[in-house]
Amino acid sequence: MTEARLAAHLWVAAYRARLAQANIPAYVLARGDDTAGAIAVKCAHLDGTAALWMREWDMDSDTRPWVAAVRGPERDIxxxxxRQRDRDRDLWVVEIESRDGTTLLDQDGLY
Incomplete structure (x- = not known):
């Protein structure tokens, strides 16, 4: 089943609201296209490391799960x-601060 796509600005607003309810600080670092922009989530672990979460196609299930595309020193992220923003000016970038790496991206409704 192909999933419905929510406008990027609505998804970002809903994600930030859910993060606020969980007391996880979040900031929009880059605003992309309101409707069709892709979204990246940077999770800063507050120890000099971070992870960059992106959605990737899973052809077996025809879904787009969130995956940690890159992990490492925050400067590398x-x-x-x-580099990604240079290639895609429509990309949204949301940064969250979570020492334990909690992103909430695995919760229902954040697809």
Missing amino acids: DAAIA
Whole structure:
């Protein structure tokens, strides 16, 4: 089954609201296209490391799960984001601060 796609700005707003309910700080680092922009989530672990979460196609189930595309030193994650934004100006980037890596991206409704 192909999943319905929510406008990017609505998804980001809903995600930030859910993060706020969980007391996880979140910031929009880059605003992309309101309707069709892809979304990247940077999870800063507050120890100099981070993870960059992106959605990827799972052809077996025809879904787009969130996966940690890159993990490592925060400066490397920031460089990866900059490269991605150079290629895709419509990309949204949301940064969250979570020492234990909690992103809430695995919860129902955040697909």
